[in-house]
Amino acid sequence: MSKKSSPSEPTRVGSIAMEDYLEQISELIELKGYARVIDIAERLTISQASVTNMVKKLGAEGLVNYERYRGMTLTQRGEEVATYIRQRHELLTRFLELFGIDDTTIYDDVEGMEHHISGPTLRVFDALVAELEKSPEMVKRVKKKLKGDHN
Ligand code: MN
Secondary structure, three states, rough: OOOOOOOOOOOOOOOOHHHHHHHHHHHHHHHHOEEEHHHHHHHHHOOOHHHHHHHHHHHHHEEEEEEEEEEEEHHHHHHHHOOOOOOOHHHHHHHHOOOOOOOOHHHHHHHHHHOOOHHHHHHHHHHHHHHHHHHHHHHHHHHHHHHOOOO
16 A cells, blocks of 8 residues: 555445454554454454454455454455555544654544544545645644744
């Protein structure tokens, strides 16, 4: 996935939890080549039984192929949705990173914000981030304001 690619919105998936699972599954597959229930459970600090239930649900939605002892892969649609979710996460992260917010706060905020932002609003952020990244002077002025230094 290219770092600067713009997210294009797929059909929305069911729930916030589903989005979080798809995000983790996709990252695990990229990182390790596979996604195991135990790893997903660890990353989301949730029980393995809950993960198994959700993975079955994602399977029923046609997003994940799941075979009990062989692990899981994303279907093509699962892949598309996961890519959107990850690009959206990355874009919101890039936006907040411009202003020197610490990584933990950025991560926590993005994990919350990402589920509530519509396609049109995300496109605004996309354009805005691109412009801000080309305008360090503007970013500097904003950061100065954040410090309470209005001179
Ligand atoms: Mn995320």
